[in-house]
Amino acid sequence: MVMRRSFLAGIILSAAIALPSSAAERDIVIASTTSTENSGLFGAILPIFEAASGIRVKVVAVGTGQAIKLARNGDADVLFVHHRTSEEKFVAEGFGVKRFGVMYNDFVLVGPKADPAGVRAMTDAPAALAKIAAAKAVFASRGDDSGTHKKERGLWRAAQVDAQAASGQWYRETGSGMGATLNTAAGLGAYALADRGTWIGFANKGDLEIMVEGDKRLFNPYGVILVNPAKHKHIKAADGQAFIDWLVSSAGQKAIADYKLGGLQLFFPNAKKAGS
Amino acid sequence: MNDLAAAFSQAASLLLGFDEDLMEIIGLSLRVSFMAVGLAVLLGLPLGAAVALYRFPGRTVLGALLNAFMGLPPVVVGLVVYLMLSRAGPLGVLGLLFTPAAMILAQCLLVLPIVAALSAQIVADLSEEYDEQLRSLAAGPGQRLVTLLWDGRFSLMTAVLAGFGRAIAEVGAVMIVGGNIAHSTRVMTTAIALETSKGNLALALGLGLVLIAIALGVNLAALALRDAARPRHG
Numbered sequence: 001m002v003m004r005r006s007f008l009a010g011i012i013l014s015a016a017i018a019l020p021s022s023a024a025e026r027d028i029v030i031a032s033t034t035s036t037e038n039s040g041l042f043g044a045i046l047p048i049f050e051a052a053s054g055i056r057v058k059v060v061a062v063g064t065g066q067a068i069k070l071a072r073n074g075d076a077d078v079l080f081v082h083h084r085t086s087e088e089k090f091v092a093e094g095f096g097v098k099r100f101g102v103m104y105n106d107f108v109l110v111g112p113k114a115d116p117a118g119v120r121a122m123t124d125a126p127a128a129l130a131k132i133a134a135a136k137a138v139f140a141s142r143g144d145d146s147g148t149h150k151k152e153r154g155l156w157r158a159a160q161v162d163a164q165a166a167s168g169q170w171y172r173e174t175g176s177g178m179g180a181t182l183n184t185a186a187g188l189g190a191y192a193l194a195d196r197g198t199w200i201g202f203a204n205k206g207d208l209e210i211m212v213e214g215d216k217r218l219f220n221p222y223g224v225i226l227v228n229p230a231k232h233k234h235i236k237a238a239d240g241q242a243f244i245d246w247l248v249s250s251a252g253q254k255a256i257a258d259y260k261l262g263g264l265q266l267f268f269p270n271a272k273k274a275g276s
Numbered sequence: 277m278n279d280l281a282a283a284f285s286q287a288a289s290l291l292l293g294f295d296e297d298l299m300e301i302i303g304l305s306l307r308v309s310f311m312a313v314g315l316a317v318l319l320g321l322p323l324g325a326a327v328a329l330y331r332f333p334g335r336t337v338l339g340a341l342l343n344a345f346m347g348l349p350p351v352v353v354g355l356v357v358y359l360m361l362s363r364a365g366p367l368g369v370l371g372l373l374f375t376p377a378a379m380i381l382a383q384c385l386l387v388l389p390i391v392a393a394l395s396a397q398i399v400a401d402l403s404e405e406y407d408e409q410l411r412s413l414a415a416g417p418g419q420r421l422v423t424l425l426w427d428g429r430f431s432l433m434t435a436v437l438a439g440f441g442r443a444i445a446e447v448g449a450v451m452i453v454g455g456n457i458a459h460s461t462r463v464m465t466t467a468i469a470l471e472t473s474k475g476n477l478a479l480a481l482g483l484g485l486v487l488i489a490i491a492l493g494v495n496l497a498a499l500a501l502r503d504a505a506r507p508r509h510g
Contacts, residue, residue: 029374029455029457034473037470038470038473038474043458058374058455058457058458058460059457059458060374060455060456060457061456072364073362073363073364073365074362074363074364074368075362075363075364075373075374176473177473178473179472179473179474179475180472180473182475183472183473183475201474202474202475203474203475203476203477204475204476204477205475232363234363234371
């Protein structure tokens with residue numbers, strides 16, 4: 001068994017060596033959400049950081065639930081997600097060093113132009129969801145334990161609707177990312193909750209439109225956390241922290257504010273000033 | 277459909293424009309899949325031939341397993357390799373997660389049963405056909421295996437191409453163990469999944485057409501190689 005394992009490791013290693021690798025340069029892995037990657041934010045701000053620091057940032061973009069799992073296993077150096085409660089739990093359990101607020105955007109409730117549930121321009125998100133449930137209008141949920149999904153479940157609770165009970169009927173859980181869920185919603189003519197960044201960047205809107213926005217319960221803050229090197233020795237703490245420091249610095253905050261898509265700002269920096 | 281027509285022009289302009297990012301992605305796709313298939317062939321051909329030729333305990337079960345594993349779901353293989361290579365897993369110290377090496381390992385596991393099971397069938401058929409000749413030559417078991425693999429090399433190429441098709445087309449395993457990291461582990465299939473999730477359907481489909489064109493090119497090259505190597509008759 002030992003022989004076989006080392007044989008296998010040998011094969012993998014030789015394969016790794018045979019490929020031109022970039023192991024010589026400094027790099028970190030960050031586990032983040034599809035919303036930051038799909039919206040194009042990372043594509044815009046990471047080159048600025050990389051040029052300034054010489055540290056390459058490798059982004060693994062998955063749902064918040066999976067991102068946290070990756071970070072817990074020590075498979076990423078930095079966690080950059082958007083579900084405050086989960087982030088604080090991650091730090092409290094000792095997996096993360098400290099949470100830094102970085103930026104926010106908001107969620108929007110989108111739906112088909114025909115608006116069968118009649119929720120257009122409502123300002124109370126849970127009330128809008130209650131109307132959708134009452135009308136049994138089709139709703140496409142992420143259903144993947146992502147930050148957006150967690151937020152959506154919180155809104156259903158606030159609306160006092162057990163949407164889960166209607167799963168498979170008017171409540172459709174796609175079990176996939178934001179973009180895939182929006183593709184599904186566009187195809188079904190369904191309502192869906194989306195983060196504004198992904199929504200603006202999304203190219204296949206079909207006849208979906210924003211129905212409800214501006215409710216302060218739709219606020220969507222992003223936090224960044226260094227994975228605790230005390231838990232996982234190989235964590236690149238110095239380079240990871242350098243990235244976090246840059247994100248909350250005035251240069252990083254400006255890069256985030258400067259990112260626009262179709263003239264619209266997608267994320268709003270809100271890091272606390274250094275020293276506070 | 278507009279997107280369908282747009283996809284063809286996207287594919288054409290992507291290929292003709294020699295887009296730098298695209299070339300990088302294509303290059304990595306080919307490197308990863310070639311390495312994975314190469315490893316699978318090194319292990320799978322002798323394994324398949326051994327299953328076909330030798331009697332040993334568990335042979336029937338092994339043969340059945342190889343056949344069944346031809347249909348392994350890539351996501352499951354990806355998860356298993358992830359759990360092995362995760363820092364929290366048994367091979368975590370190697371630090372291979374989210375590298376091309378991890379993707380090669382995952383694809384190799386997917387391709388190995390295909391190569392082994394198909395070559396077992398090919399070698400078994402050949403063995404029956406040439407049984408008398410091999411007996412008259414008093415060929416030993418090792419010699420028999422080598423002879424039959426060499427004799428069957430042109431048929432075995434189909435097994436290898438089937439394996440390559442599996443490797444280059446799968447997305448579930450490389451997505452999990454590679455992470456679809458830009459300029460690092462992004463390959464054709466994960467790029468297609470990403471563009472689909474951004475709603476860029478025409479671009480995604482265009483990339484898909486490019487992928488199909490590449491697979492076709494590899495197959496044509498393999499066939500040309502075979503025809504060049506095959507002894508002419510008459």
